[in-house]
Every structure is written in C-alpha cells, then in structure tokens.
Amino acid sequence: MSKTVKLNPPLIDKDVEVLEIGDRVLVSGVIYTARDAAHKRLVDLLAAGQELPVDFKGQILYYVGPSPARPGRVIGAAGPTTSYRMDSYTPTMLQLGLKAMIGKGKRSPEVIAALQQYKAVYLGATGGAGALISQCIKKAQVVAFPELGPEAVHRLEVENLPAIVINDCQGRDLYELGVKQYRRTTDTRMEPTVCR
Amino acid sequence: MRQIETAAITKAVKEAAIAANYDLGEDILAALKRGEQEEESPSGREIFRQLVENAGIACNERVPLCQDCGLAVIFVELGQEVQIVGGDFEQAIQEGVRQGYGEGFLRKSLCHPLTRANTGDNTPAVIHTEIVPGDRLKITVVPKGGGSENMSRVHMLKPAEGRAGVIEKVVATVKEAGPNPCPPIIVGVGIGGTFERAALLAKKALLRELGSPNPDPELAALEQEMFQQVNDLGIGPQGLGGRITAMAVHVLMQPSHIASLPVAVNIQCHSSRHKEAVL
Ligand code: SF4
Numbered sequence: 001m002s003k004t005v006k007l008n009p010p011l012i013d014k015d016v017e018v019l020e021i022g023d024r025v026l027v028s029g030v031i032y033t034a035r036d037a038a039h040k041r042l043v044d045l046l047a048a049g050q051e052l053p054v055d056f057k058g059q060i061l062y063y064v065g066p067s068p069a070r071p072g073r074v075i076g077a078a079g080p081t082t083s084y085r086m087d088s089y090t091p092t093m094l095q096l097g098l099k100a101m102i103g104k105g106k107r108s109p110e111v112i113a114a115l116q117q118y119k120a121v122y123l124g125a126t127g128g129a130g131a132l133i134s135q136c137i138k139k140a141q142v143v144a145f146p147e148l149g150p151e152a153v154h155r156l157e158v159e160n161l162p163a164i165v166i167n168d169c170q171g172r173d174l175y176e177l178g179v180k181q182y183r184r185t186t187d188t189r190m191e192p193t194v195c196r
Numbered sequence: 197m198r199q200i201e202t203a204a205i206t207k208a209v210k211e212a213a214i215a216a217n218y219d220l221g222e223d224i225l226a227a228l229k230r231g232e233q234e235e236e237s238p239s240g241r242e243i244f245r246q247l248v249e250n251a252g253i254a255c256n257e258r259v260p261l262c263q264d265c266g267l268a269v270i271f272v273e274l275g276q277e278v279q280i281v282g283g284d285f286e287q288a289i290q291e292g293v294r295q296g297y298g299e300g301f302l303r304k305s306l307c308h309p310l311t312r313a314n315t316g317d318n319t320p321a322v323i324h325t326e327i328v329p330g331d332r333l334k335i336t337v338v339p340k341g342g343g344s345e346n347m348s349r350v351h352m353l354k355p356a357e358g359r360a361g362v363i364e365k366v367v368a369t370v371k372e373a374g375p376n377p378c379p380p381i382i383v384g385v386g387i388g389g390t391f392e393r394a395a396l397l398a399k400k401a402l403l404r405e406l407g408s409p410n411p412d413p414e415l416a417a418l419e420q421e422m423f424q425q426v427n428d429l430g431i432g433p434q435g436l437g438g439r440i441t442a443m444a445v446h447v448l449m450q451p452s453h454i455a456s457l458p459v460a461v462n463i464q465c466h467s468s469r470h471k472e473a474v475l
Binding site: 022036037064065066067068069070073076077078079081082084104105106124126127128129130131132134135149150162164174175177178179180181182183184185 | 236237239243246247249250251253254257258259260261262263264265301302303304305312314341342343346374375376378428429430431432434435436437438439465466467
C-alpha cells in the first residue's frame with residue numbers, strides 16, 4: 001500500500017530509504033531549481049575545479065523553468081520539465097550529495113542505478129499543472145546564473161508540493177510497474193471495438 | 197478587395213496568444229472532467245482532478261496553464277480577396293507574438309539551436325499560411341510545448357507496410373514516448389503527402405475539436421482502432437499506469453507518391469492550447 005510522506009529537506013539516507021514507488025510525498029521547505037543550461041554550467045564549474053553556487057548535500061532539485069511572475073506575485077506557472085535531458089548530469093549531482101529530484105518522465109538505467117548507489121529518489125510532479133503547483137511556492141529567489149532567465153537556479157520555499165515516488169533507492173520504477181498493471185493485449189481486452 | 201490593417205493582425209495574434217495560455221478550451225476541459233470520472237486507476241483519477249483544478253486556477257488567477265508557454269505555431273487562412281495594408285504581414289504576426297508573450301507574462305522558450313542563447317521575446321513564431329477563397333483572415337495561435345513535440349516522429353514507411361504498418365508506427369511512437377509528453381495526450385496523425393506535408397497534417401489534425409468525429413468514415417474507423425490500441429498500452433495519466441493514455445487520435449490524410457507512405461505522429465499534451473481569431 002502506498003503511503004503519504006512529508007519531506008523537509010535537507011534529507012538524510014534514512015528519509016529516502018523509507019520511500020517506495022507509488023508513495024505520495026508532500027515537500028515543504030527550501031528546494032532548488034535547475035534545468036538544461038544550469039546543469040551544464042554546474043558540471044562545467046566542477047570540471048574547472050571551481051566552487052558551486054549552492055551546496056547540494058541533502059537537497060532536493062526541481063527541474064523547472066518557471067514562467068515570469070506578474071508584479072506582486074511570487075512566481076508564474078512552475079510545473080516540472082522532462083527529466084531525461086538531465087540524465088547525463090545526474091550521477092555527478094548525486095555524488096555531491098543530492099537526495100531527490102522532482103521532474104516528469106523516464107530516467108535512464110544509469111540514473112536509476114546511481115539512485116541506488118547514492119541512496120536518493122526521483123519524484124514525479126504533475127506535468128502541465130504549472131498553475132496549480134505555483135500555489136505551493138511561497139518564495140522564489142534567483143541564486144545563480146541570472147543571465148539564464150527561466151533557466152537560472154532559483155531557491156524556492158515551498159509548502160506541501162505534491163509529488164509521487166517514481167524511482168526509489170531500491171532500483172524500482174513506477175513507470176514500468178504501473179503501466180504493466182493496466183496494459184492489455186488483444187486477448188485481455190474487455191470492451192468490444194466500437195466504430196463510430 | 198477587403199483591406200485589413202497589419203495593426204489589427206498584431207492585436208489579434210497578441211490576444212490569442214494570451215488567451216490560449218490562460219483559458220483552456222471547453223472541449224479539452226470537458227475531456228479532463230470525463231477522465232476524472234472514467235479513469236480506473238486511482239492515481240490517474242487524481243491526475244485528472246489536478247488538471248481540472250489547474251485549468252480553474254489558470255483562468256481565475258491569471259497564471260499560465262503550463263510554464264512551458266510553447267513555441268507559437270500560427271496557422272493562417274488568408275482569403276484571396278483580402279489585401280493586407282499598413283506593413284509587412286509576417287512581421288505583424290511576429291510583433292503580436294512578441295507583445296503577447298511580453299505583456300501576458302508568458303515564458304520565452306525560444307533559443308539559438310546551437311548556442312542555446314534565448315531570443316528573448318519568443319519569436320520567431322512558426323507561421324503556416326494558406327490562401328483560401330473569401331474575404332476573411334483566420335489566424336489560429338497554437339502554443340506548442342517542447343515536451344510533447346520532442347516525442348513526435350515522422351516515419352517513411354514502405355507502401356507494403358500498409359494500413360497495419362501505419363497503426364503499428366502510431367502505437368509504437370506513443371509507447372516510446374511513455375510518460376514524457378505529459379499524458380493524457382492527443383495524438384495527431386498525418387498520413388501521405390511528402391515528408392514535410394505529413395508532419396504538417398499531423399499538427400493540423402490536432403486542431404479538430406476534441407470529441408468531434410472525423411467526417412471521413414474511413415479515417416474515423418482508423419482513428420477508433422488506433423485509439424483503442426494506444427489506450428491498451430496502459431501508460432495512463434502521467435505514465436503512472438491507467439486506461440486513458442490518449443483522449444483522442446485525430447487523423448488527416450492525403451495522397452502520397454507511389455513509392456512512399458509517410459506517417460507523421462505529432463503528440464500533443466493535455467495542455468492543448470489553441471485560440472483563433474477571424475478578421
Ligand atoms: S508537454 Fe505540455 S503539459 Fe507537459 S510541460 Fe510541456 S507544454 Fe506543459
């Protein structure tokens with residue numbers, strides 16, 4: 001049975017070890033954002049032996065490029081972007097102590113293995129629910145690479161941001177298992193084909 | 197000749213771009229509400245519930261439906277009895293996109309393909325113009341998200357692969373996309389024409405009102421078969437497993453070369469945004 005778990009970063013091994021695929025999580029506290037261009041910058045900084053603008057140890061990274069905030073608002077729409085584009089950078093980020101990522105869509109076998117190795121999880125937020133998710137964001141501040149616009153690294157303060165555990169630290173994948181449960185072959189199909 | 201001012205075109209494009217990003221079409225909203233009732237998987241029903249709520253917040257609070265406010269694809273049907281006056285037609289459209297994405301607080305998501313430097317104002321839009329009979333100008337603004345566009349494919353089949361091959365490719369494309377294009381999706385299929393025409397047909401097919409039948413009985417039957425097989429995949433809302441992967445499959449077809457069978461699959465996420473203006 002899946003459970004609902006509250007997550008408040010910074011996280012330690014024990015916090016992620018209890019998470020299983022299908023669990024619902026509600027994230028509150030400080031999280032950081034990064035997508036394609038920011039990942040490239042971070043990894044380039046590391047390669048050049050320079051210090052990173054954020055210490056990712058125990059943190060949660062949200063793959064998002066928000067739309068601009070209206071005056072007086074915290075942020076615009078802020079739903080997840082597709083995660084596979086970050087796959088090649090992810091093992092490095094996990095090595096730095098990152099404990100969870102929030103995004104949407106499949107991860108590579110390398111990422112799934114790295115989640116096991118470093119004890120971390122991948123969480124799925126609802127893609128295309130950018131207006132809804134924006135309501136969970138109470139504060140937003142750009143902390144690195146402002147020149148990247150929506151791709152800048154933001155520090156977000158969130159309250160009960162809803163997500164679901166897609167890959168746990170035991171190497172399991174909700175996308176595989178959930179779909180299997182509902183897949184039909186021609187023989188197992190229940191309804192007859194109706195032509196309009 | 198009926199004259200239309202470029203300033204009116206700019207204004208129409210701007211307003212349509214904003215409206216498309218904030219106000220989900222009634223047909224899509226109705227399909228999401230139906231999904232909330234009909235989806236078997238509990239997590240799938242929860243996703244539909246969130247998406248219905250999201251549409252309400254977007255409309256009432258003026259927050260875009262999705263942070264990916266899309267590349268603006270513009271379909272133009274220009275009546276042959278219309279004369280455009282007051283400036284450059286395409287520039288007027290681009291200016292409308294620039295103003296809409298600026299004043300509407302929409303995300304600027306266009307960049308140089310290689311350096312990845314953002315163009316800053318979400319231009320250039322991709323414009324498809326058709327000359328049609330009459331003295332009207334119809335402009336449809338379609339903000340297209342990157343997540344679902346990335347999962348779209350063009351396949352050049354061998355004619356021997358036939359109808360079954362076409363169905364197989366459509367289903368395989370949706371399967372490969374899995375959770376990435378934010379299901380529940382709408383599947384646009386273009387069959388025939390040339391390499392680029394098939395892709396254009398697939399995109400155009402997405403504009404048909406959701407839930408409306410294909411007027412061509414042959415294509416309606418094909419859509420029904422594809423729809424069934426796509427939903428048999430079990431991908432479900434957000435790929436978490438469920439009965440509703442696609443809310444519809446829409447097909448457009450035209451004759452192809454005797455040596456070819458092009459099939460394009462344009463995947464559209466549930467954030468299916470398009471607004472039209474007729475001048
Ligand atoms: S695929 Fe569609 S719903 Fe998903 S993030 Fe992109 S634009 Fe938004």
